[in-house]
Amino acid sequence: MKIAVVGIGLIGGSMALVLKAQGFASVVLGVDSNESHAAKALAGNLVDAVTDLAGAVANSDVVILSAPVNVCTDLLPRVLDLVDRQVVLDTGSTKMSLLDAVKGHAKRGRYVATHPMWGTEFSGPEAATLQAFKGRANVICNAEESDEDALALVKELYGTLGMYPVYMDGYNHDVHVAYISHISHITSFALANTVLEKEKEEDAIFELASAGFESTVRLAKSSPAMWMPIFRQNKENILDVLNEHISQLRKFKSCIEKENWTYLTELMEHANKIRQVLDRKS
């Protein structure tokens, strides 16, 4: 099967690697507006050739859109214009903007909206890895709007990556990811800025930063070029969660200010319940 990957970074590059290694893809064509990324992808054997968008669509069976979400929202209708038999999927962290962009498009059925729940704080083709995706959920949104054969092929593709499908409508997807992914990134970015702002002694950060700090602040290394468009597209849901999070932090602050140690303990005991959720996964 011939695959086109549009946006050859962490996600697109890892897909290319795994699908080739698993024999799902015979040829991978790469498209990237960043020439340095395209060159690295070619040099690193993530793709067999680099081409333009029209050439990639014409010469492939599956088109994977794995550019930043704003770029995908622009590209998706144009790609569907070019499609006849091909299947198109995207891997973005927001879904409503994409679904809205192709609502009523004559080729809507050829598109399957997906979100593989995997990532790292690294980006670009050099971050691509064969260790990606496995054992994680892949969300498929508004599956009923896709052609049966397109859906079947996309399920097979994600099965090859070792992912299991979760079905959800785009609206609910965008609400849930605000809680389960987007807010974690905002808190990490803000925590990094908090420490960088007040802790002028960089050596002290370096010497003392323990594993706990590293794990909460790790996502602050993430790419602004990828995340700004996500925050933009999921604005309303993210503001909801951010308001709730600030209000939860204010509860901790108020307990400490008022020395209400009993209520502070209760807040922490409540937070401990997240254990039940996380431990089901491991």
Add this chain to the structure above:
Amino acid sequence: MKIAVVGIGLIGGSMALVLKAQGFASVVLGVDSNESHAAKALAGNLVDAVTDLAGAVANSDVVILSAPVNVCTDLLPRVLDLVDRQVVLDTGSTKMSLLDAVKGHAKRGRYVATHPMWGTEFSGPEAATLQAFKGRANVICNAEESDEDALALVKELYGTLGMYPVYMDGYNHDVHVAYISHISHITSFALANTVLEKEKEEDAIFELASAGFESTVRLAKSSPAMWMPIFRQNKENILDVLNEHISQLRKFKSCIEKENWTYLTELMEHANKIRQVLDRKS
């Protein structure tokens, strides 16, 4: 050498394990007000015998205080009252309360204030592990107030654990750990409560929670019994950091509300600088 461990949980238990395995300790005596913890420590061979505080001090060369910080603040002056030649150290995450509690004590010199920068979200003797401590910093506070021989022995002990020493006064220690450890725990607890509050569909959390979410919320599993006394003793520093953190979150919120995507990108690019700090460690 005979070691007494007062509070046989994650830290004290791990110290007992490693010091015995490395041949630094010939006998480990355990003291714990929690009978179930004491029994588990004995059954798990973390300690050779369980005894009372006076017996442990009388029959040991080094006394390790690794109970919650409020308990250690109570115990330390009483332990120094019982000491003649023994060396006493604590492992707590706050230092000023302890240092104040024994200021001017006749046996002050026998005490060395330390804080090994290692931990996990787990607690109790069953969390003790031989994998602890190695390669991390151990902070030694107000070293000049300790007897030379006591300081030398404590440095040897932490060297045996594979830790390197960092010297700091207690005041600066408490300021730095507020940034580098305590705030991470508060943001994780608050993030867990944010998600548990709004995300009533527990299955969605379970299905969608990606590695990013798990890493930012991991510390929310931590023990309230251990952390409440830390937040209490380091109240003023933590409130400083918490105010700064809430103000940093408000900047993100304001950018998203006002659709100021340029400034939002700048905030994230600034946060990316934490990479330089974290990458020096790995």
